[in-house]
Amino acid sequence: MPDKNQQIKDLIEHNDELENYFSNTIIPQLFVDGELKLQKFTPPAMKQFNLSAHDIGKPIADIKDNFRFPSILDNIQHVIESKKILEKEIQTTDLRWYQMNIIPYVIMKQNTTDGVIITFVEITMRINDLKEQEKMVADHEILLDTISHDIKNPLANLVFAIELFKDVTPNDEKEFQSLLKIVDSALTKMHKLIKELTEVREEEHKYKAQEELLNFEHILEDVRLTLNDNIIAANAIIISEINISEITFSRRKLRTIVYNLINNAIKFKSAERQPKIIVTTSKEGDFTVISVKDNGIGIDESKLEAIFSKYYRLENAIEGSGIGLYLVKEIVRNAGGKVLVESQLNKGTDFQVYLKTA
Numbered sequence: 001m002p003d004k005n006q007q008i009k010d011l012i013e014h015n016d017e018l019e020n021y022f023s024n025t026i027i028p029q030l031f032v033d034g035e036l037k038l039q040k041f042t043p044p045a046m047k048q049f050n051l052s053a054h055d056i057g058k059p060i061a062d063i064k065d066n067f068r069f070p071s072i073l074d075n076i077q078h079v080i081e082s083k084k085i086l087e088k089e090i091q092t093t094d095l096r097w098y099q100m101n102i103i104p105y106v107i108m109k110q111n112t113t114d115g116v117i118i119t120f121v122e123i124t125m126r127i128n129d130l131k132e133q134e135k136m137v138a139d140h141e142i143l144l145d146t147i148s149h150d151i152k153n154p155l156a157n158l159v160f161a162i163e164l165f166k167d168v169t170p171n172d173e174k175e176f177q178s179l180l181k182i183v184d185s186a187l188t189k190m191h192k193l194i195k196e197l198t199e200v201r202e203e204e205h206k207y208k209a210q211e212e213l214l215n216f217e218h219i220l221e222d223v224r225l226t227l228n229d230n231i232i233a234a235n236a237i238i239i240s241e242i243n244i245s246e247i248t249f250s251r252r253k254l255r256t257i258v259y260n261l262i263n264n265a266i267k268f269k270s271a272e273r274q275p276k277i278i279v280t281t282s283k284e285g286d287f288t289v290i291s292v293k294d295n296g297i298g299i300d301e302s303k304l305e306a307i308f309s310k311y312y313r314l315e316n317a318i319e320g321s322g323i324g325l326y327l328v329k330e331i332v333r334n335a336g337g338k339v340l341v342e343s344q345l346n347k348g349t350d351f352q353v354y355l356k357t358a
Contacts (some may be wrong), residue, residue: 028088031105032076033115036060048120068092069100072118080113089123089225097127097225130226130255154186161186214247214254216281216290223258227266234266236275244281244288249355253331258290260324261351265294270346287337288355293350299343307340328353 028045032038037059041051049066064073066266079086079102086102104113161182168175195294220240224231231238247254262277269275278293299307308329328351329339336356343349 007315028120030118031115032060032118034080034113036073036076036080038063039115045120075100075102075261076116076118080118083113085178089221091228095124096122097124097125098161103221109171130222151190154189157182158186158190178250181209192306211248214249214251216245216247216254217242219247219251219254219258220279222255223262226259227263230263230266234269234275236269237279238262239278240277241278241280244283247281247288247355248357249335253335257328257331257353259291259294260328261353264324265296265349267290268294268296268349270295270297270348272346283357284354285353288357290355291350292353293348295348297343298345299341299349304343306339 028040028044028048029042030045031040037057038051038055041049042058045051049068051066053062055063055066060073064070069090075088076084083104083106085104086100088100090100091097091209101121103117103118103119105115105117106113108238146304161179162177168179220242224238230236258278258279262279265273265277273295277294278291280291280293282289282291308325332339332353337354340352340354341349342352
């Protein structure tokens with residue numbers, strides 16, 4: 001038999017190594033036993049969740065408010081019962097975002113779960129960056145459309161003034177100065193618009209749209225996190241059935257497509273039922289098909305083509321610029337794909353995006 005003193009020595013060494021890890025890790029971690037009592041935590045967890053040595057041994061139920069995440073107790077219980085790792089992004093009541101991993105501590109001989117290890121990695125900056133990129137894309141597209149629209153007026157004034165100049169005599173100083181002011185004003189406005197366009201192009205270069213091999217689940221999760229406030233406010237359920245995970249496309253453009261379709265599904269929810277959005281991917285010939293299906297108010301058949309028109313508003317009472325679906329169709333069309341839509345009033349709508357397989 002192994003020497004007991006050696007076993008004790010080995011156990012102490014392993015414990016010291018574990019304690020050293022706990023003391024030096026920069027990641028907030030909690031160790032909860034099978035009775036849902038807090039047994040250990042790392043120093044970052046102490047700081048992040050305002051824990052102290054007095055909390056050791058306390059039931060998580062007594063200190064769950066420290067974590068500012070209401071469902072943490074349910075999540076721990078689920079992992080203990082299922083013996084499966086739970087990974088999810090959470091937002092705490094102080095508006096911080098975390099990647100939370102709950103790992104079951106399984107006793108192999110007995111095949112029982114004797115607790116969990118919970119790790120928190122803060123991703124607030126990542127989420128804020130995603131929101132900022134979505135805002136930048138929307139502002140960019142709106143600005144380009146605005147420039148296209150607004151430049152028509154000063155250009156028309158310039159053309160009109162030049163035509164009038166042809167009939168002005170050299171002695172008509174007053175008329176000459178009046179037309180000169182019109183020309184000067186038109187040129188100033190056009191110069192300002194061109195300057196704005198140049199600035200936008202510089203920003204566009206910063207986030208240049210390059211095709212890459214993407215994981216669709218990651219894109220969907222980014223969109224879900226970006227729209228989290230809207231999802232919660234609408235009490236919406238998003239269900240995903242991902243049959244095709246890898247898609248070669250521009251990350252920004254694919255996110256814009258999914259963002260606009262899910263955002264619309266939330267906006268045009270029915271007051272008669274809880275919003276339910278089903279996102280699926282599948283393969284059809286040379287295309288990867290992304291479907292976003294909802295149970296919202298639906299669209300009248302006579303308007304199915306008009307909804308893709310620039311600035312078209314299905315419901316004036318609902319906030320929006322009216323360019324979301326137009327952008328979706330343009331992005332997909334320019335990539336060699338197509339967008340189909342099926343809808344029934346008061347039953348829901350199904351948008352199907354066909355992306356050409358690379």
